[in-house]
Amino acid sequence: MSERESMQFDVVIVGAGPAGLACACRLAQLAQEQGREPSVCVVEKGSEVGAHILSGAIIESRALDELFPDWQQRGAPLSTRVTREEMHLLRSAGSAWKVPHALLPRAMHNHDGYIVSVGNLCRWLATQAEALGVEIFPGFAAAQVLFGEQGEVKGIATGDMGIAADGSHKDSFTPGMDLLARYTVFAEGCRGQLGKTLYARFGLDAQADTQHYGIGLKELWDVPPPRHVEGLVVHGTGWPLAGDTGGGFFLYHLENHQIAVGLVVDLNYRNPWISPYDDFQRMKHHPLLAQYLQGGKRVAYGARALTKGGFNALPTMHFPGGFLVGCNAGTLNSAKLKGVHTGMKSGMLAAEEIAAALGQGDQGGQDLSGFAERFRASWVYDELQSSRTFAPALHKLGPLLGGALFALDQTVFRGRLPIALHDKTPDCARLRPARECEPIAYPKPDGVLSFDKLSSVFLSNTSHEEDQPCHLHLADPSLPLGRNLAEYAEPAQRYCPAGVYEIVGEGSAQRFQINAANCVHCKTCDIKDPAQNITWVAPEGGGGPNYPNM
Amino acid sequence: MKVLVAVKRVIDYNVKVRVRADNSNVDLANVKMSINPFCEIAVEESVRLKESGAATEVVVVSIGPKAVQEQIRSALAAGADRGIWVETDDTELSGLAVARLLAQVVRDEQPGLVLLGKQAIDTDNNQTGQMLAALLDWPQATFASKLEVKGAEVEVTREIDGGLQTLALTLPAVVTADLRLNTPRYIKLPDIMKAKRKPLATTSPAALAVGPGTGVKLLGVTPPTERRGGIKVESVAALVDCLKNQAQVL
Numbered sequence A: 001m002s003e004r005e006s007m008q009f010d011v012v013i014v015g016a017g018p019a020g021l022a023c024a025c026r027l028a029q030l031a032q033e034q035g036r037e038p039s040v041c042v043v044e045k046g047s048e049v050g051a052h053i054l055s056g057a058i059i060e061s062r063a064l065d066e067l068f069p070d071w072q073q074r075g076a077p078l079s080t081r082v083t084r085e086e087m088h089l090l091r092s093a094g095s096a097w098k099v100p101h102a103l104l105p106r107a108m109h110n111h112d113g114y115i116v117s118v119g120n121l122c123r124w125l126a127t128q129a130e131a132l133g134v135e136i137f138p139g140f141a142a143a144q145v146l147f148g149e150q151g152e153v154k155g156i157a158t159g160d161m162g163i164a165a166d167g168s169h170k171d172s173f174t175p176g177m178d179l180l181a182r183y184t185v186f187a188e189g190c191r192g193q194l195g196k197t198l199y200a201r202f203g204l205d206a207q208a209d210t211q212h213y214g215i216g217l218k219e220l221w222d223v224p225p226p227r228h229v230e231g232l233v234v235h236g237t238g239w240p241l242a243g244d245t246g247g248g249f250f251l252y253h254l255e256n257h258q259i260a261v262g263l264v265v266d267l268n269y270r271n272p273w274i275s276p277y278d279d280f281q282r283m284k285h286h287p288l289l290a291q292y293l294q295g296g297k298r299v300a301y302g303a304r305a306l307t308k309g310g311f312n313a314l315p316t317m318h319f320p321g322g323f324l325v326g327c328n329a330g331t332l333n334s335a336k337l338k339g340v341h342t343g344m345k346s347g348m349l350a351a352e353e354i355a356a357a358l359g360q361g362d363q364g365g366q367d368l369s370g371f372a373e374r375f376r377a378s379w380v381y382d383e384l385q386s387s388r389t390f391a392p393a394l395h396k397l398g399p400l401l402g403g404a405l406f407a408l409d410q411t412v413f414r415g416r417l418p419i420a421l422h423d424k425t426p427d428c429a430r431l432r433p434a435r436e437c438e439p440i441a442y443p444k445p446d447g448v449l450s451f452d453k454l455s456s457v458f459l460s461n462t463s464h465e466e467d468q469p470c471h472l473h474l475a476d477p478s479l480p481l482g483r484n485l486a487e488y489a490e491p492a493q494r495y496c497p498a499g500v501y502e503i504v505g506e507g508s509a510q511r512f513q514i515n516a517a518n519c520v521h522c523k524t525c526d527i528k529d530p531a532q533n534i535t536w537v538a539p540e541g542g543g544g545p546n547y548p549n550m
Numbered sequence B: 001m002k003v004l005v006a007v008k009r010v011i012d013y014n015v016k017v018r019v020r021a022d023n024s025n026v027d028l029a030n031v032k033m034s035i036n037p038f039c040e041i042a043v044e045e046s047v048r049l050k051e052s053g054a055a056t057e058v059v060v061v062s063i064g065p066k067a068v069q070e071q072i073r074s075a076l077a078a079g080a081d082r083g084i085w086v087e088t089d090d091t092e093l094s095g096l097a098v099a100r101l102l103a104q105v106v107r108d109e110q111p112g113l114v115l116l117g118k119q120a121i122d123t124d125n126n127q128t129g130q131m132l133a134a135l136l137d138w139p140q141a142t143f144a145s146k147l148e149v150k151g152a153e154v155e156v157t158r159e160i161d162g163g164l165q166t167l168a169l170t171l172p173a174v175v176t177a178d179l180r181l182n183t184p185r186y187i188k189l190p191d192i193m194k195a196k197r198k199p200l201a202t203t204s205p206a207a208l209a210v211g212p213g214t215g216v217k218l219l220g221v222t223p224p225t226e227r228r229g230g231i232k233v234e235s236v237a238a239l240v241d242c243l244k245n246q247a248q249v250l
């Protein structure tokens, strides 16, 4: 396309999440140290930084301590410390067993953590980056990777704006731009759209285990002051997840009488009748959770996939002209379910590798494999590796301690403790035929603690330009009805947390409907579709949820 | 001709508005803010006037705390030439207070045309443009859906109940933009970068010699009563019965 304009930067970063922004800040700091003008650009598909960020979150400040040792004076939004934590096993809709603190593995201790909104952390990181001279462009999605003559990555193209649903150009049509870079850092988070193509092109995951995922659903509640205990953290697992379905809930008491409550369901679940959304809704009725939410008001809803493969699933993170960082590479520590500090650190390490090269006059496009060494020498590597060997190491502690933990895992958590295993079956291939599984009768939402999907999507402030091509591509449009419906009762109707996929009509009028405008960009469909037929691509920039402090 | 455009920072139209628990005001904590859509249309129109040669300079002004600079910057990225920020702590200025401050900016800047949105989507007052015209004693046209500068006049087509009205105003004049005046363009990346380097002057009510106080005080905000869930009825008879006895509307 000859009409496209282009701009050149030293570094282009895709995604203004914790990983991308930490990378940007570190690059700008190092450029200053080297006496160079920073030439760093960040594109973000959300309408503003933080609009598409959804996390728990308890974070460890380790990476931030390194990036901005004076973050407290700079006003970073980390103000609520974890003051008390509880872990429960929900045994049924009404009963729970509180796990004694002494029995919890160290990885599950959070007393050093801060309860934060990662969206607000990103907004703050963005102001720091801009003050350091980084250009941040929210409302622009990276739609395509640009390659040079040697096959190296040489930047990205932003998406065209103003294309009608039928593909024609509207009056407002504005072509995307080529953003050229010496190095491009892909920090799209879990299941990045461009990252996925890079894995395939460069065989980045050739040596790694299959990646595994979870879907996290979350709500924010304003609760009456008497029910609020700032700093209290409640975790648990068990009911309502059935049988061999892994996952767990979190309930964090933030500042300003807000509670973040959420459920993570492992996407390797087998029963196609499972609806993570409905499990989340009914879970809030358990007295352990309901006691805090009763009398409160739900103010926000959203969902996002996360990576769970951990160390064993880490891909090669460098390739000619670029890097994968953060959850786009799967740096989340699955034993702790924490990915912010590790994601940030991976971005900072990429920044250091790039700055070292640029400082020596590198013109870009190289495969900076020194990153692998840098990564291996860092605490992220140690941390992720020790989580991998988490279970075996504990076994080595001898029959007493190891056995106790084993028993805890097996009898109390029924194998659901997040222990890294070599599970080589991808999540999309795990579903059993619907006829072999028990359909699940989820209770109707009561409109007080639990709600229907549409009123939830409403609270995600999701909006997309209506007249644009569908951003959920079906490789074979006949598969949803032809195969998925017959075999798996089309699970997209249930795993999508925003009601995007529907089977409507009867008999010959039956069709598969995609309500793309509702999509909250969680990426679950791209992961879990048993036919691997759905490809998520970024819609027109600025579209998607508008999360507040999620 | 110089065009002056006033833009307001408001809660983004995609955001579901919430009222604070104490009913003191709308809850703006952690909420996405944007340029008022009608102001965005006014900016677009002024840039089109410049592109067509009818205007020589577009000056954008916003009144409020530091954060309103974001909205000035986005107007600059859309094509305005320079910005004026009137710094106030108050985010709840009444239409009259805004009109008084704008009137003083207009006296200093001497534009040939002032464009505003017809109303702001947060407080829906639909007053500022009208009061500004009165304070300046200038001709005004509200709810513009078409605008054409013809020599010393501006011809404005207005949307009125059941039809259109076309007015000719002698310049200088005040015009407020309605939804169908234009569709704002997509902003381009290089223009966002350029906008960062465009001039943005700061002034204050004190510097403009405009006193505070307009005799209006916000007492409270109440959300609409929540809609109760619907029910399904089995038959027409049951429906009639429900309408009569439960809803009591028959």
Ligand SMILES: Cc1cc2nc3c(=O)[nH]c(=O)nc-3n(C[C@H](O)[C@H](O)[C@H](O)COP(=O)(O)OP(=O)(O)OC[C@H]3O[C@@H](n4cnc5c(N)ncnc54)[C@H](O)[C@@H]3O)c2cc1C
Binding pocket: A014, A015, A016, A017, A018, A019, A020, A043, A044, A045, A046, A050, A052, A053, A054, A055, A056, A057, A058, A059, A060, A118, A140, A141, A142, A143, A187, A188, A189, A190, A192, A193, A194, A215, A216, A217, A218, A262, A264, A304, A305, A306, A325, A326, A327, A328, A332, A337, A338, A339, A340, A341, A343, A538
């Ligand atoms: C429910 C839940 C609870 C969690 N709890 C915790 C916790 O307690 N502690 C913790 O440390 N971690 C937690 N995590 C994990 C943590 O949120 C992630 O590890 C972290 O956000 C990853 O950061 P990232 O920058 O790699 O990606 P993300 O945070 O996903 O950010 C990616 C950004 O890139 C943008 N983007 C993506 N693609 C494009 C594109 N093509 N063009 C332009 N922009 C693009 C996205 O809009 C987004 O803003 C949780 C996650 C979930 C889902």
Ligand SMILES: Cc1cc2nc3c(=O)[nH]c(=O)nc-3n(C[C@H](O)[C@H](O)[C@H](O)COP(=O)(O)OP(=O)(O)OC[C@H]3O[C@@H](n4cnc5c(N)ncnc54)[C@H](O)[C@@H]3O)c2cc1C
Binding pocket: A454, A455, A458, A515, A517, A518, B013, B037, B038, B121, B179
């Ligand atoms: C720039 C601008 C100009 C405006 N101009 C006018 C004007 O000229 N005239 C006027 O009357 N108003 C105008 N408005 C006001 C605006 O149009 C109103 O907010 C709108 O009319 C509200 O309609 P709604 O309630 O149908 O929409 P919404 O608020 O979007 O719809 C809410 C209802 O629809 C449901 N819903 C939403 N999305 C879906 C979905 N995907 N699937 C199923 N259900 C869904 C929700 O559950 C809810 O019940 C304007 C607003 C702006 C920002």
Ligand code: SF4
Binding pocket: A472, A495, A496, A497, A498, A499, A500, A501, A518, A519, A520, A521, A522, A523, A524, A525, A526, A536
């Ligand atoms: S369509 Fe896909 S990405 Fe969008 S909300 Fe549904 S599952 Fe998530």
